[in-house]
Every structure is written in C-alpha cells, then in structure tokens.
Amino acid sequence: MVSTEQTISVTINGTTYERDVEARKLLIHFIRDDLDLTGSHVGCDTGNCGACSVIVDGQLVKSCMMLAVQADGSNVETVEGLADGEQLSKLQQSFRDHHALQCGYCTPGMLMSATALLRSNPHPSEDEIKKGLQGNICRCTGYWNIFEAVKAASE
Amino acid sequence: MLLREVGYARPGSLGEAIELLAADDGARALAGGQTLINVMKARAGSPDALVDLGRIEELKGIELGADGTLEIGAMTTYTEIIESSEARARPILGAVCAQIADVQVRNRGTIGGNICTSDPTNHLPPLLAALHAEMTIQSSDGTRTVPAADFFLGVYMTAVGPGELLTKIKLPAGRNDGFAAVTLGVEGTCIVSAAASANGSLTIALGCVDAVPVVLAPDSAEDDAIRTAVRAADLDPPSDVHASRAYRRHLAEVLAVRAARQAQGS
Ligand SMILES: Cc1cc2nc3c(=O)[nH]c(=O)nc-3n(C[C@H](O)[C@H](O)[C@H](O)COP(=O)(O)OP(=O)(O)OC[C@H]3O[C@@H](n4cnc5c(N)ncnc54)[C@H](O)[C@@H]3O)c2cc1C
Ligand code: FES
Numbered sequence: 001m002v003s004t005e006q007t008i009s010v011t012i013n014g015t016t017y018e019r020d021v022e023a024r025k026l027l028i029h030f031i032r033d034d035l036d037l038t039g040s041h042v043g044c045d046t047g048n049c050g051a052c053s054v055i056v057d058g059q060l061v062k063s064c065m066m067l068a069v070q071a072d073g074s075n076v077e078t079v080e081g082l083a084d085g086e087q088l089s090k091l092q093q094s095f096r097d098h099h100a101l102q103c104g105y106c107t108p109g110m111l112m113s114a115t116a117l118l119r120s121n122p123h124p125s126e127d128e129i130k131k132g133l134q135g136n137i138c139r140c141t142g143y144w145n146i147f148e149a150v151k152a153a154s155e
Numbered sequence: 156m157l158l159r160e161v162g163y164a165r166p167g168s169l170g171e172a173i174e175l176l177a178a179d180d181g182a183r184a185l186a187g188g189q190t191l192i193n194v195m196k197a198r199a200g201s202p203d204a205l206v207d208l209g210r211i212e213e214l215k216g217i218e219l220g221a222d223g224t225l226e227i228g229a230m231t232t233y234t235e236i237i238e239s240s241e242a243r244a245r246p247i248l249g250a251v252c253a254q255i256a257d258v259q260v261r262n263r264g265t266i267g268g269n270i271c272t273s274d275p276t277n278h279l280p281p282l283l284a285a286l287h288a289e290m291t292i293q294s295s296d297g298t299r300t301v302p303a304a305d306f307f308l309g310v311y312m313t314a315v316g317p318g319e320l321l322t323k324i325k326l327p328a329g330r331n332d333g334f335a336a337v338t339l340g341v342e343g344t345c346i347v348s349a350a351a352s353a354n355g356s357l358t359i360a361l362g363c364v365d366a367v368p369v370v371l372a373p374d375s376a377e378d379d380a381i382r383t384a385v386r387a388a389d390l391d392p393p394s395d396v397h398a399s400r401a402y403r404r405h406l407a408e409v410l411a412v413r414a415a416r417q418a419q420g421s
C-alpha cells in the first residue's frame with residue numbers, strides 16, 4: 001500500500017519509539033526533530049560530510065540519505081548511546097584525551113564511524129583507520145588528533 | 156531537508172513491487188537511496204511515490220555457478236559484494252566496489268542502483284560493460300535480458316523502462332580484469348575511468364568520456380594497439396573544472412593501457 005504517512009516503530013539506543021511520520025521525512029530529522037535526540041548533526045545534507053552518521057542494524061549509514069520509514073523495525077544507535085551514564089566509552093574518552101575535537105560539529109559522526117570500525121575490526125591498521133573515517137569531514141582539526149584518538153582506543 | 160510530499164510502499168515480493176510500479180507512472184524504485192534521495196532534495200526529480208526494494212529477498216545475494224558465472228541480485232550492496240566469498244570468483248568486482256565513496260555509501264548503495272543511475276562518473280557502468288555483463292529486466296509482461304552494450308542509453312537513461320525493474324546482473328566466468336581511474340582525491344568521483352577484461356580477446360570500456368561507457372575492442376593487447384583504438388574512438392569528452400577535454404582524452408589512453416596491463420597481469 002502506497003501512503004504518504006506511516007506509523008513506524010524504531011528502537012534507538014534501546015528505547016522503542018512508535019510514531020506517525022511522513023514518508024518524506026529523512027531519518028536524521030526523525031531522530032533530531034521528532035525524538036529530540038540532537039546529538040547527530042546535519043552538516044551538508046548531501047551525503048558528503050558524515051556528521052549525520054548513525055548505526056542502523058549494525059551498519060554505519062548517513063541518516064540524511066535514508067528516509068525514516070526505511071528504518072521501520074530497525075535498531076538504531078546514535079552518539080547518545082555511546083556513554084554509560086556519566087561514563088564515557090573508551091573511544092569517547094580517547095577523543096577527550098587526545099584533543100580530537102575543536103568546534104565539535106563533526107564529532108558525533110566521527111564517533112559513530114570509529115565505533116563501527118572498531119566493532120568490525122578491533123585492531124585496525126593506520127590505513128584502515130583512515131579508510132574507516134573517509135566518509136567524515138572535519139573542518140577544524142586537520143584530522144590528526146582524531147586519527148590518534150582512534151588509534152589509541154584500538155590499542 | 157524537507158522533500159516534496161511523496162508516497163511510500165515497501166513490498167515484500169518482486170511481483171508486488173512490479174504491480175505497484177505498473178499502477179502509477181509517477182512511481183519510482185528506491186534502492187540504496189544514495190543517489191535518489193539527493194536527486195529528490197535537489198528537486199531534480201520528484202517522484203509521486205517510492206517503491207522501496209529494500210526488503211525484497213529475491214533481489215539480494217550472489218550465486219556462483221559451477222561454470223564460474225556469477226548472478227548478482229540488483230539489491231546487493233557494495234559492502235555485501237566486497238565481503239562475499241562467491242564474488243571473489245571475479246576479484247575486480249570487490250576491488251572496484253571498495254573504491255566507491257566511503258563506508259556509509261558502500262553499506263547502502265547497490266549494484267543495481269549504481270548502473271540504473273547511469274551517471275557517467277559512476278564506477279560500475281564501465282566495469283560491467285567491459286566484463287560483458289548481462290542484465291535481467293522484469294515487468295508484468297515477463298522477463299528479458301539485455302547485454303551491457305545495450306543497457307546504457309544516455310546520462311541517467313537505461314534500458315529499464317517504466318513499470319520495469321532490473322532484477323539481476325549476470326557475469327560470465329573470468330578473472331583477468333583490470334580497472335584504473337583518476338579521481339577527485341583518493342577514492343573520490345571519477346574524472347576518467349577505464350575497465351578492461353582479457354578473458355578471450357581484450358575488451359576495454361571507458362567511463363566519463365561520453366554519456367555512456369565507450370566500449371573498445373583493440374586489435375591486440377599491445378600498448379600501441381590500445382592507444383590506437385582509443386584515438387580511433389575520436390572521443391569528445393566535456394571540459395569542466397576538474398579536467399579539460401584534451402586532458403580527458405589523454406587520460407583515456409593512459410588509463411586504458413593501465414587497466415589492460417592489470418587485466419593481463421603485467
Ligand atoms: C557522497 C557520495 C559519493 C558517491 N561517490 C560515488 C562514486 O565515486 N562512484 C560511484 O559509482 N557512485 C558514487 N556514489 C553514488 C552511489 O554509488 C549510489 O549508491 C548509486 O549511484 C545509486 O545506487 P543506490 O542503490 O543508492 O540507488 P538509488 O539512489 O536508490 O536509485 C538510483 C536510481 O536507480 C533506480 N533504480 C535503483 N534500483 C533499481 C532497480 N533494481 N530497477 C530499476 N531501477 C532502479 C532508482 O529508481 C533511481 O532512479 C556516491 C554517492 C554519494 C552520496
Ligand atoms: S549531513 Fe548527512 S552526510 Fe552531511
């Protein structure tokens with residue numbers, strides 16, 4: 001059945017949300033505007049910068065390139081799910097220790113990409129780290145400290 | 156960005172998807188969405204309805220025949236191709252898919268979507284043309300197969316007509332293939348690309364120099380014969396900020412030779 005609005009059920013960071021959404025709504029806007037989970041960012045809105053990266057059913061995706069209705073029934077992880085209360089994840093702590101962010105705009109996407117990388121490949125080579133972050137643009141850091149933070153978290 | 160209002164359906168079977176597409180001229184297939192959603196944001200296309208192919212199992216997966224032929228479902232993602240042990244029967248496939256964009260795009264983008272887009276800068280149209288792929292297209296009238304040479308009709312235009320779906324891509328057996336490209340940055344968009352297959356006689360397909368891949372059959376696999384074949388094609392590629400027409404013509408020769416050498420293992 002074709003319809004312009006649907007009821008979807010999406011589990012995000014362990015909580016299941018059931019909402020009516022318009023088919024035209026991007027997943028990033030569902031996450032940010034409907035659920036008020038504003039950790040994930042919109043940078044380019046063209047699939048180039050990776051600031052909107054989230055993990056859907058175990059796979060890293062850019063949530064500005066997916067409709068919310070496509071995520072119906074899925075398990076989504078966003079940056080809000082990385083820390084355990086006040087306890088930062090090892091990767092987040094490593095970002096902090098290595099000064100891996102300046103303005104912080106790219107950081108949620110960087111963290112999700114690096115989380116996905118370290119999950120599938122806990123001890124990546126330097127080249128694999130760079131490739132794992134290829135879809136994420138940072139305008140501040142020059143990438144080096146981000147790279148160092150991911151490397152340290154993988155050791 | 157807010158898209159124009161659009162209908163959406165997520166059929167569970169191929170038959171249902173074809174019915175939905177046939178019922179509405181304004182309906183369009185949604186595969187990985189890694190091109191189509193951007194097209195809709197830019198209002199370069201505004202379908203009335205999207206038929207999401209994402210949960211149709213018949214369109215996914217890779218089968219390796221006893222004779223070495225590969226059958227790849229249109230909805231198989233680049234990541235699935237890269238990780239598939241079957242696809243290693245044709246190693247160039249995974250190697251080229253691994254050069255497309257980034258992890259996120261590779262996790263969603265599909266082989267079917269890549270060639271149905273028929274964007275001259277995409278990686279897979281020249282590759283599948285050089286490999287003599289055969290596409291299976293299905294509609295309510297039945298199934299037909301189209302060789303790669305007849306599949307690409309123009310920029311954003313393919314042999315897949317209204318009410319039809321690309322269902323699978325079939326590749327003959329072979330391992331002697333090559334691919335070379337000059338891109339915008341590492342693994343970026345192609346400025347010029349060349350694919351080669353040397354299983355039997357040498358076939359070369361050039362990307363980004365015309366609306367569709369330019370397929371060449373050089374007289375021999377010698378560098379000179381390849382360069383002569385490229386020159387004889389009298390290419391007329393566009394000039395843009397990334398490369399002039401003359402530079403693209405130069406790259407076409409260089410990359411054709413490079414891809415052919417890789418195909419021949421030298
Ligand atoms: C940042 C970025 C960088 C990129 N860089 C590259 C690159 O370097 N090289 C490259 O090759 N690609 C690149 N792409 C494009 C990407 O590979 C797309 O995935 C691909 O072009 C389209 O595949 P899709 O599965 O996402 O299709 P969609 O976007 O869902 O669909 C594209 C078109 O094909 C049609 N279609 C899809 N499947 C079928 C089917 N089975 N039957 C009939 N019609 C169908 C749709 O209706 C639509 O018109 C890039 C994309 C992004 C966002
Ligand atoms: S906002 Fe999604 S990739 Fe830039």
Ligand code: FES
Pocket residue numbers: 100101102103104105106107137138139140141
């Ligand atoms: S820290 Fe500013 S964009 Fe990366």
